[in-house]
Amino acid sequence: MKLRLNKIMRVWQLYILLSLPILYIIIFKYVPMYGAQIAFRDFTVSKGMWGSEWVGLKHFIRFIHSYEFGKIIKNTLILNLYNLLAGFPFPLLLALGLNYVRVRWFKKTVQMVTYAPHFISTVVMVGMLFELLDTRNGIVNNLLGLVGIQPINFMGNPDFFKSMFVWSGIWQSAGFSCIIYLAALSSVDPSLHEAALIDGASQRQRMWHIDLPSILPVAIILLILSMGSMLDVGFEKVFLMQNPLNLRTSEVIDTYVYKVGLVSQAMNYSYSAAIGLFKSIVGFILIITVNQIARKTNQASLW
Numbered sequence: 001m002k003l004r005l006n007k008i009m010r011v012w013q014l015y016i017l018l019s020l021p022i023l024y025i026i027i028f029k030y031v032p033m034y035g036a037q038i039a040f041r042d043f044t045v046s047k048g049m050w051g052s053e054w055v056g057l058k059h060f061i062r063f064i065h066s067y068e069f070g071k072i073i074k075n076t077l078i079l080n081l082y083n084l085l086a087g088f089p090f091p092l093l094l095a096l097g098l099n100y101v102r103v104r105w106f107k108k109t110v111q112m113v114t115y116a117p118h119f120i121s122t123v124v125m126v127g128m129l130f131e132l133l134d135t136r137n138g139i140v141n142n143l144l145g146l147v148g149i150q151p152i153n154f155m156g157n158p159d160f161f162k163s164m165f166v167w168s169g170i171w172q173s174a175g176f177s178c179i180i181y182l183a184a185l186s187s188v189d190p191s192l193h194e195a196a197l198i199d200g201a202s203q204r205q206r207m208w209h210i211d212l213p214s215i216l217p218v219a220i221i222l223l224i225l226s227m228g229s230m231l232d233v234g235f236e237k238v239f240l241m242q243n244p245l246n247l248r249t250s251e252v253i254d255t256y257v258y259k260v261g262l263v264s265q266a267m268n269y270s271y272s273a274a275i276g277l278f279k280s281i282v283g284f285i286l287i288i289t290v291n292q293i294a295r296k297t298n299q300a301s302l303w
Helices: 002-010 012-040 058-064 069-087 089-099 104-119 122-132 139-146 158-186 190-198 203-227 235-241 253-263 269-296
Strands: none
Touching (some): 002 012, 012 058, 012 269, 058 269, 069 253, 158 203, 235 253
């Protein structure tokens, strides 16, 4: 015990640095789990946490049998799958392309242009969408008018909501997300490329047989992590883009929880907590499932 304590004291600075993220996780991740029991009670503020009646899975069953269940689950899954399939390859392709750019000023310019949108706030991003797609003064509708196409109410058409949400998100996040892949590419052994050049391999062949396999484990890890948030599309952007006209395709779990738990007069805290816990459980199951699939296929995994 004394020997272990002496080892800790030699590098006490590292333990202090490590204590900060651990403290953050405990305070903001584990302590709030105490409130998860609201989902199993008929919670009322006057009675408090322990005074409220325990009802078990009542609110979970109510949500599963609700009229809105099918619609919001469908919208959430479609939006997430669309975002995953359309957005996942872009950072990877951008990183592969930038890795072969040899003109420094051009590479830095592309990096700056693609990284910058990440730092635009969600509110500003949605405001830009409204301005660009405005039926009277928007640039997009003005260009369509030049070729004889009538103005289109993009924000009011439910069929356009998913595409606007996903592709604006790709534009905003692809540049910043590719940083991870660029870091992985920087660790590729240069001797592999030298040997490939000697053997007469083209740039495309080097990219396919050297670079892509090198960053594939990182891509698998990111894919597994993204599966955990399959039912979490991000409340702010969806809510800001949402309106009564596109509600049919824009109502997702997060916005439904907000409306049920805070906006409605009933203030269904327990019901909204049950929905949030249901979402977390599904995400946890998806992470475990995809991780096991990755392990069985001899790919990288979280554990």
